[in-house]
Amino acid sequence: MKTIFIILATFTKPENIGINPQSMLWLLPLTVAIAVVYKATKLPKIKAGNFIKESILLFGSIVVFMAITAFILYIFAWFTIG
Amino acid sequence: MARRHFKDNHIPFLLFVGLSSWFVPGGGYFVLNEKKRAAIVFITITITFCIGLYIGSIGVIDPLGSMPWYVAQTMNTPVVVILGQITKGGAYPVYGKPNEIGQIYTSISGLLNLLCIVNSVYTAYLRKIEPAGI
Numbered sequence: 001m002k003t004i005f006i007i008l009a010t011f012t013k014p015e016n017i018g019i020n021p022q023s024m025l026w027l028l029p030l031t032v033a034i035a036v037v038y039k040a041t042k043l044p045k046i047k048a049g050n051f052i053k054e055s056i057l058l059f060g061s062i063v064v065f066m067a068i069t070a071f072i073l074y075i076f077a078w079f080t081i082g
Numbered sequence: 083m084a085r086r087h088f089k090d091n092h093i094p095f096l097l098f099v100g101l102s103s104w105f106v107p108g109g110g111y112f113v114l115n116e117k118k119r120a121a122i123v124f125i126t127i128t129i130t131f132c133i134g135l136y137i138g139s140i141g142v143i144d145p146l147g148s149m150p151w152y153v154a155q156t157m158n159t160p161v162v163v164i165l166g167q168i169t170k171g172g173a174y175p176v177y178g179k180p181n182e183i184g185q186i187y188t189s190i191s192g193l194l195n196l197l198c199i200v201n202s203v204y205t206a207y208l209r210k211i212e213p214a215g216i
Contacts, residue, residue, distance in 0.1 A: 014139045014180035026137075026183050030190055033130040037123060037194045041201040046118040 027066070035059040092210045099206040103199040105159060110202030114209070123198050130191035131158050138184015140165050141174030151185045157192035157199070 017023055035058040043051060103110030108124035111117075134142060145152045145166040156162045176184065 011135050012139055012174060014141065014176040014184070015137050017137065017179045017183060019179055023179055023183075029133065030130065030187060033126050033191065034194065036126045037198065040119050040122040040126070041197060046116075046122070051122075 028063070031059055031062050031066075035062065092207075095210070096203050096206055100199050100203045103195070103202045104157070107159065107195045107198065110199060110206070114202060114206055116205075123195075127158065127191050127195050127198070130194070131188055134184045134187025134189075134191065137187065138176050138180045138182075139174050140169055141176035142181060142184035142188055143169050145170055148185065151189050154189035154192040154196075155185075157196040158188065159195075162188075162192075 017026075032055075035055045039051060039055045039058060040046065043054060099110040099113050102113050106112075106124065107127035108120035108122070111120035111123060143152065143155055143162055143165045152162075152166060156166075
């Protein structure tokens with residue numbers, strides 16, 4: 001019982017996350033969740049191999065697209081702001 | 083007329099599937115006997131939601147200060163409404179990056195569950211009209 005309360009207590013105080021480039025990595029688990037749930041709704045039949053392959057492909061596509069977008073925005077900012 | 087009557091009879095079932103999905107993520111798929119799909123959706127959405135709460139604490143559920151995020155969060159499960167009543171008084175303050183990441187995680191998991199609610203209801207609808215040959 002005590003253990004349950006200790007676990008629940010961890011949800012009442014925020015974690016200490018700094019504002020640094022590494023904090024951007026928090027988008028990766030979220031992207032995995034989006035890819036997995038989206039593929040779970042779209043695939044007509046769920047088979048482990050195919051499902052994992054499709055999810056990884058979608059995850060990779062999202063990450064690559066975001067990286068390209070970030071790079072373009074960085075170049076744009078570099079040209080306009082300096 | 084007969085077709086309309088057929089659909090009307092299944093509205094309670096569609097409602098049941100939608101509510102099951104809302105009460106427990108993946109519940110709608112479970113009702114439709116799609117157990118693998120239900121398990122994947124349940125595990126993924128629950129973990130995403132819990133990560134959000136762990137990072138930002140239950141303070142990220144803020145029905146007064148951030149209404150749009152709260153609406154997305156309530157799509158996870160009705161339990162969010164209860165948590166919203168607990169945090170309404172401002173006893174769990176959270177600011178900055180943890181608040182931001184917590185809100186994004188919990189809201190995105192809510193919107194993913196909304197996708198699953200709509201998809202499970204649509205799947206149930208298709209299953210009901212397919213045997214009739216429509």
